[in-house]
Amino acid sequence: xxxxxxxxxxxPQTPRYTxxxxxxxxxxxxGTGGAAQRFVDGADLPAQWWxxxxxxxxxxxxxxxIADSPTLVAARATLRQAQENLTxxxxxxxxxxxxxxxxxTREKLSNAEFNQRGATxxxxxYNASVNVSYMLDIFGGNRRQLESLASAVDYQSYQxxxxxxxxxxxxxxxxxxxxxxxxxIQSTREILAAERETVRRVARQFExxxxxxxxxxxxxAQAAQTEATLPPxxxxxxxxxxxxxxxxxxxxxxxxxxxxxxxTLHLPEELPxxxxxxxxxxxxxxxxxxxLLHEASxxxxxxxxxxxxxxxxxxxxxxxxNQLHNxxxxxxxxxxxxxLAQPLFNGGELExxxxxxxxxxxxxxxxxxxxxxxxxxxxxxxxxxxEGDARTVKAPKRxxxxxxxxxxxxxxxxxxxxxxxxxxxxxVSTTWRSSHWCWRSPTASRIxxxxxxxWAAAGxxxxxxxxxxxxxxxxxxxxxxxGAAGDINGQG
Numbered sequence: 001x002x003x004x005x006x007x008x009x010x011x012p013q014t015p016r017y018t019x020x021x022x023x024x025x026x027x028x029x030x031g032t033g034g035a036a037q038r039f040v041d042g043a044d045l046p047a048q049w050w051x052x053x054x055x056x057x058x059x060x061x062x063x064x065x066i067a068d069s070p071t072l073v074a075a076r077a078t079l080r081q082a083q084e085n086l087t088x089x090x091x092x093x094x095x096x097x098x099x100x101x102x103x104x105t106r107e108k109l110s111n112a113e114f115n116q117r118g119a120t121x122x123x124x125x126y127n128a129s130v131n132v133s134y135m136l137d138i139f140g141g142n143r144r145q146l147e148s149l150a151s152a153v154d155y156q157s158y159q160x161x162x163x164x165x166x167x168x169x170x171x172x173x174x175x176x177x178x179x180x181x182x183x184x185i186q187s188t189r190e191i192l193a194a195e196r197e198t199v200r201r202v203a204r205q206f207e208x209x210x211x212x213x214x215x216x217x218x219x220x221a222q223a224a225q226t227e228a229t230l231p232p233x234x235x236x237x238x239x240x241x242x243x244x245x246x247x248x249x250x251x252x253x254x255x256x257x258x259x260x261x262x263x264t265l266h267l268p269e270e271l272p273x274x275x276x277x278x279x280x281x282x283x284x285x286x287x288x289x290x291x292l293l294h295e296a297s298x299x300x301x302x303x304x305x306x307x308x309x310x311x312x313x314x315x316x317x318x319x320x321x322n323q324l325h326n327x328x329x330x331x332x333x334x335x336x337x338x339x340l341a342q343p344l345f346n347g348g349e350l351e352x353x354x355x356x357x358x359x360x361x362x363x364x365x366x367x368x369x370x371x372x373x374x375x376x377x378x379x380x381x382x383x384x385x386x387e388g389d390a391r392t393v394k395a396p397k398r399x400x401x402x403x404x405x406x407x408x409x410x411x412x413x414x415x416x417x418x419x420x421x422x423x424x425x426x427x428v429s430t431t432w433r434s435s436h437w438c439w440r441s442p443t444a445s446r447i448x449x450x451x452x453x454x455w456a457a458a459g460x461x462x463x464x465x466x467x468x469x470x471x472x473x474x475x476x477x478x479x480x481x482x483g484a485a486g487d488i489n490g491q492g
Contacts, residue, residue, distance in 0.1 A: 001140025002308065003301020006147075006294045009368065011277045017380040023387065037386065043272035050172050052268040057258035058175050061248055062168050068249030075163040079156040086149040093142035096134040103127045104324070126327050129318025136313065141305025148298035151291045158288035165284070167247065174244045179260040181237040188230055195223040271386065279379065280372055289364075289371040296357070296364040303354040309342040 016022070025038040046052065050062055066072065108122040137143055199219045206216045245255030280286045317334040321327040343350055 001143055001301060002304040003140070003144055004297055006297040008290065009280075009293070009372075011280045012372065012376065014276045014376075017273075017276060017376060018383055019380075022383055037267070037269055037271050039271050039273050039383070041273050042275050042278070043270065045272045050168055052266075053172070054266045055175075055260070055264055057260065058172065058265070061175070061244065061258070062171050064250075065167055065171050065248040066164070069167050069247065070249060071163055071167055072160070075156075075160040079153070079160050082149075082153045082156040086146070086153050089149055090146055093135075093137070093146060096132055099131045101127070101129050101131060101318070124322055124324075125320065126322070126324050127318065127320050128327060129316050129333070131314070131316045133312065133314045136311040138311060139305040139308045141302055141308075144298045144301030144305060148295045148302065151295035151298060155288050155291035155295070158284040158291060162284040162288065171244065171247050174240055174247065175260045176265060178237060178240045178244070179262045179265055181233055181240060182259070183262050185230065185233050185237065188226060188233065192223065192226045192230070195219070195226055199223050273379075273383070276376070279375060283375050286368075286371050286375050289368045293361070293364040293368045296361040300354065300357045300361055303350070303357040306350050306353065307343065309340050312339045312341075313337070314339070 022039060048059075048062075051059060103126070105125050105127075106122060107125060109120045111118050111120065135142065199216075202211055202216050202219045205211045206213065241257050242252040244257045245252045248255060248257075274282055280290075314337045315335060317332060319328050319330060319332055321330055
């Protein structure tokens with residue numbers, strides 16, 4: 001066959017993903033989401049990776065999403081369409097075409113073509129025949145075309161796998177986001193309750209003349225600010241639950257979406273990490289890009305074959321008669337023919353088509369290289385973020401432990417001060433508020449980030465290669481500075 005034979009690009013030969021070697025496990029901290037996670041090179045990731053969170057409501061939602069999601073329905077239909085196109089073209093390009101023809105006509109012919117006057121009497125003519133045609137694929141143009149269509153089927157299959165993984169990943173991400181929002185709302189309500197108690201005490205002291213109006217107004221403003229943060233969080237929670245309903249293919253008003261809490265979602269302690277040499281064989285986005293490269297390679301062969309002669313064979317076998325009952329009584333009629341067509345001049349069209357196909361291959365090759373580079377970058381980023389997330393969680397928990405002691409000490413001091421009307425309690429509320437936020441936010445943030453990044457770090461799974469999955473990562477960072485009282489709008 002003319003045109004290049006496709007060879008799968010070699011995997012990058014690098015021993016690791018990051019610039020410097022990784023620690024074998026992340027740091028640990030006490031409490032929810034604080035367990036150390038260990039990197040396991042070359043380990044297999046279960047096909048149903050979400051089961052590692054050990055949440056039956058989450059498992060049930062993902063099963064419903066896989067069964068009813070319009071996104072997956074469309075992806076499956078697109079794959080079937082590509083497969084049917086391949087089947088149709090396989091029959092048209094590889095096999096002879098056989099057609100049966102039958103006709104009945106009544107004619108009256110003029111004798112003028114025989115240089116005679118008059119006309120023949122009217123007569124009937126019945127014809128039945130079988131026609132066969134076949135294009136010899138001498139230079140492989142048809143086979144290259146089928147190779148291109150088969151690559152398109154591969155591409156759609158990887159797209160389906162990517163859609164499958166994106167859907168399951170989005171459901172997990174949304175569920176964990178809901179759990180994080182519930183934790184934020186709970187923390188905010190607890191903070192608000194403490195601040196209202198502070199306002200009540202300061203108001204009492206103001207009545208007794210122990211504090212000025214300015215201090216009372218400041219405490220009332222602080223409580224009002226905290227209360228104002230609740231509606232946005234509740235709106236986000238409602239929107240997240242609506243998103244979960246749509247992801248599983250249900251209307252928000254009809255879906256029975258369970259409630260998710262951080263305490264019911266368990267963070268796996270082992271992180272499978274694909275070997276760098278295996279990553280390009282496991283990620284559906286890279287495999288899809290490779291399929292497009294294969295398709296572009298095959299199109300060079302199609303364009304090249306168009307420059308060469310095209311040979312067509314045709315034949316027919318049948319019968320003719322003036323009377324229908326004599327149609328198969330007389331001698332059979334048949335014909336055999338061969339045709340050759342060689343392009344001679346077409347204004348440079350065919351040569352330009354071939355050059356364009358080569359350029360398209362170079363584009364696909366560059367896109368493939370870019371996809372590989374981005375894939376390795378995403379894994380390197382994920383691995384580093386996993387380490388950083390663990391340290392981020394450990395520091396606020398250490399700070400919270402100290403803040404709890406400070407809060408207890410300050411509370412005792414303020415109790416004594418209140419007994420002598422020497423002081424008020426805002427400092428206790430402020431310290432407790434800051435410590436409470438810095439405990440909730442990083443914990444939720446860490447679990448949410450790892451829900452998405454850990455699968456990017458894995459890069460795929462040998463167990464899960466059929467289907468091959470790719471998780472759509474969603475990462476969100478909390479902007480709340482630890483120790484900054486009053487800032488509880490971060491996405492924890």
